[in-house]
Amino acid sequence: MQYMENLTDRQAAEAVRARLDWKYALGLRLDDAGFDHSVLSEFRQWLLRGAKEGLLLERTGLTRPWTAGIKKR
Numbered sequence: 001m002q003y004m005e006n007l008t009d010r011q012a013a014e015a016v017r018a019r020l021d022w023k024y025a026l027g028l029r030l031d032d033a034g035f036d037h038s039v040l041s042e043f044r045q046w047l048l049r050g051a052k053e054g055l056l057l058e059r060t061g062l063t064r065p066w067t068a069g070i071k072k073r
Contacts, residue, residue, distance in 0.1 A: 012037070017033065
């Protein structure tokens with residue numbers, strides 16, 4: 001979502017706090033307080049250290065267009 005809307009980490013964290021569509025997409029309660037923007041950077045580093053970025057894409061279904069032959073990599 002952050003990438004699709006071309007948002008900085010600060011803007012994405014604010015969207016989680018303020019926008020209903022983001023809360024819904026992330027499965028958060030309406031009164032969820034959100035998180036500090038630094039969490040996004042820390043999460044990306046954690047994914048890269050453990051080579052888990054592929055797992056994230058698989059679990060979210062973001063690789064389906066490629067595995068279904070719809071898009072070329």
